Amino acid sequence: MPVINILSVSLRNKIAAGEVVERPASVVKELVENAIDASSTRISVETVRAGKKLIYVSDNGTGMDREDAVRAFERYATSKIRDEQDLSNLKTMGFRGEALSSVAAVSKMTMKTALSAPPGLRPGVNPDLRSGETNAGITGTLVEIAGGEITATKDCAASGTVIEVRELFFNTPARRKFLKSDATENYHIIDTVTREALSHYKIMFVLRMDGSEVFSLPAASSLHERLLQLYGKDFIDGLIESGFGHAGMSVSLFASRLEHMKNNRSMQFIFVNGRPVKDQSVGYAVYKAYEGMVPKEKHPVFFVFLDVDAGQVDFNVHPSKREVRFSQKNGVFDFIYNAVREVLKKDTGFCSVRKGEEETGTHPILETNMGCVPVSSGNLISEEPDRFFTGYLPVIYLGDTFVAVPTKEGLVLLDYHAAHERVNYERFLKRMDVRSHRLLFPRQVKLPRGEYAVLIEHLHVLNEEGLDAGDFGHDTIIVRSIPELLMDADIAALMSDIASSLLKNPVTRVPKNLSGAPAGLEPVDSERRIVAARMACHSSIRGKEVPDAVRVAELLKSLDAAENPHSCPHGRPTRITISVDELRKMFKK
Numbered sequence: 001m002p003v004i005n006i007l008s009v010s011l012r013n014k015i016a017a018g019e020v021v022e023r024p025a026s027v028v029k030e031l032v033e034n035a036i037d038a039s040s041t042r043i044s045v046e047t048v049r050a051g052k053k054l055i056y057v058s059d060n061g062t063g064m065d066r067e068d069a070v071r072a073f074e075r076y077a078t079s080k081i082r083d084e085q086d087l088s089n090l091k092t093m094g095f096r097g098e099a100l101s102s103v104a105a106v107s108k109m110t111m112k113t114a115l116s117a118p119p120g121l122r123p124g125v126n127p128d129l130r131s132g133e134t135n136a137g138i139t140g141t142l143v144e145i146a147g148g149e150i151t152a153t154k155d156c157a158a159s160g161t162v163i164e165v166r167e168l169f170f171n172t173p174a175r176r177k178f179l180k181s182d183a184t185e186n187y188h189i190i191d192t193v194t195r196e197a198l199s200h201y202k203i204m205f206v207l208r209m210d211g212s213e214v215f216s217l218p219a220a221s222s223l224h225e226r227l228l229q230l231y232g233k234d235f236i237d238g239l240i241e242s243g244f245g246h247a248g249m250s251v252s253l254f255a256s257r258l259e260h261m262k263n264n265r266s267m268q269f270i271f272v273n274g275r276p277v278k279d280q281s282v283g284y285a286v287y288k289a290y291e292g293m294v295p296k297e298k299h300p301v302f303f304v305f306l307d308v309d310a311g312q313v314d315f316n317v318h319p320s321k322r323e324v325r326f327s328q329k330n331g332v333f334d335f336i337y338n339a340v341r342e343v344l345k346k347d348t349g350f351c352s353v354r355k356g357e358e359e360t361g362t363h364p365i366l367e368t369n370m371g372c373v374p375v376s377s378g379n380l381i382s383e384e385p386d387r388f389f390t391g392y393l394p395v396i397y398l399g400d401t402f403v404a405v406p407t408k409e410g411l412v413l414l415d416y417h418a419a420h421e422r423v424n425y426e427r428f429l430k431r432m433d434v435r436s437h438r439l440l441f442p443r444q445v446k447l448p449r450g451e452y453a454v455l456i457e458h459l460h461v462l463n464e465e466g467l468d469a470g471d472f473g474h475d476t477i478i479v480r481s482i483p484e485l486l487m488d489a490d491i492a493a494l495m496s497d498i499a500s501s502l503l504k505n506p507v508t509r510v511p512k513n514l515s516g517a518p519a520g521l522e523p524v525d526s527e528r529r530i531v532a533a534r535m536a537c538h539s540s541i542r543g544k545e546v547p548d549a550v551r552v553a554e555l556l557k558s559l560d561a562a563e564n565p566h567s568c569p570h571g572r573p574t575r576i577t578i579s580v581d582e583l584r585k586m587f588k589k
């Protein structure tokens with residue numbers, strides 16, 4: 001009796017859908033990329049309840065005739081490649097012929113489409129034609145499909161292609177359960193459309209969520225203009241722009257000036273041949289180029305638009321086409337590394353000395369702290385740390401954020417940043433001597449759309465922590481007062497950090513009375529903890545400061561009084577004690 005089954009087509013499609021359609025943003029990505037491939041000049045995306053209820057994508061592209069409109073939903077149905085050779089010479093975003101069938105397998109879809117005139121005769125492409133001049137009145141096709149089964153095909157009026165995806169994952173409850181909060185899913189949708197809009201700046205993009213416009217980006221004449229449309233002038237001024245070409249590769253680069261680094265990796269974008277991708281080697285090359293110029297905990301903002309010969313790159317690595325494989329991985333690494341180094345040299349206000357090339361005579365301890373510091377900067381340490389150690393506790397500064405202190409228990413190795421974070425974290429949580437300080441001039445902080453959206457949802461949590469912030473509209477948060485402990489903090493960086501932390505650690509809201517609800521924190525409480533942890537990090541002594549002996553003594557005392565003195569809010573140790581007994585053992589006594 002055979003035990004091997006051949007799976008039904010509908011089950012095969014559901015399985016394939018699992019790889020292609022991870023969340024609403026994946027649907028948005030596939031539909032937008034289809035619209036791009038259809039030579040659209042205007043693409044509009046609308047979602048309701050973070051795409052869980054509705055995703056609507058309309059374009060003014062080539063459209064399809066009736067036969068293709070039906071065939072498009074079959075698996076391996078594509079107009080983009082014919083044979084193996086085409087696979088190594090891809091010019092389109094799609095090529096696998098499985099996106100529409102995958103989305104259709106796990107949702108209820110409607111598509112209206114009409115084959116338009118050739119591009120030269122199409123409104124929007126040919127500016128001499130009025131909208132609708134060639135398409136209006138053309139009979140199009142409406143296809144309805146639910147769970148992969150076509151339920152209706154009829155005539156309709158159409159122009160370009162309009163696709164509605166309703167009730168995503170209605171027939172795959174397990175997947176539906178894994179969807180995150182609306183704020184998180186919205187963030188991913190915004191991120192997806194933003195990346196597509198960046199990789200295709202000549203196309204107009206409109207994004208609306210729950211009836212309100214997130215952005216409307218007219219066709220731009222350059223990458224620079226598209227970046228301006230998305231992030232505004234202040235942000236772009238913090239970037240250095242450049243372009244390079246070499247041996248079949250070219251890159252347009254926007255990378256942050258050394259004084260415009262971020263505390264997280266949220267603003268890092270890589271595009272290869274017009275395709276938003278994740279690629280570790282390109283990202284690593286950028287970091288390597290910054291090495292020694294910025295502190296370890298800082299992250300560059302970068303936009304890398306890399307173009308390589310189609311034969312030198314394989315996009316057929318992952319079903320969602322997010323990853324690439326380069327045939328000359330080392331060549332790409334060197335190219336990007338050198339390009340970023342050149343860009344950083346342009347930033348003339350800063351020294352371009354590499355780590356290890358500093359002038360001799362530099363204090364060896366300072367080297368670990370400074371790497372390469374801005375020539376003009378006055379706020380990084382420039383004094384000999386020795387001068388701090390005049391207090392009554394013999395404190396030895398070891399470099400980075402470490403000091404050694406002899407105590408009754410033995411030798412304490414203290415990570416003073418982690419220790420300070422723990423102390424401040426508990427202060428924030430317990431609201432101990434956390435006074436709010438009203439800013440003389442309220443501070444406006446413009447943020448990327450996703451970060452702004454999540455902060456708006458959590459303003460009450462910020463307010464509870466003594467950070468009075470409100471919605472200023474236009475992706476801007478207004479900060480009116482901050483806890484005194486944060487007086488010296490970079491408020492814009494703090495807000496961005498809180499937002500990305502909330503996005504990275506979405507709190508699943510479980511109704512209180514639901515049996516089986518996880519024990520422990522209520523959602524609001526855990527959101528408070530996330531916010532408090534970020535505030536603690538920003539209010540703590542940084543690696544570039546060296547605390548004096550008095551401060552170290554105070555810190556050790558506060559740490560002893562903490563509820564959990566052993567680790568910082570992220571779980572890293574605050575101190576390691578080596579007792580005399582342990583020393584004896586180490587010295588084999």
Ligand SMILES: Nc1ncnc2c1ncn2[C@@H]1O[C@H](COP(=O)(O)OP(=O)(O)OP(=O)(O)O)[C@@H](O)[C@H]1O
Binds near residue numbers: 061078096
């Ligand atoms: N918006 C659109 N306008 C015109 N044609 C479209 C549109 N969307 C899909 N099509 C047609 O339907 C076909 C199938 O689309 P589908 O996304 O499933 O596959 P693909 O884009 O070829 O490959 P991939 O699975 O990699 O996305 C496309 O090849 C294209 O011919």
Ligand SMILES: [Mg+2]
Binds near residue numbers: 034094099
């Ligand atoms: Mg496609």
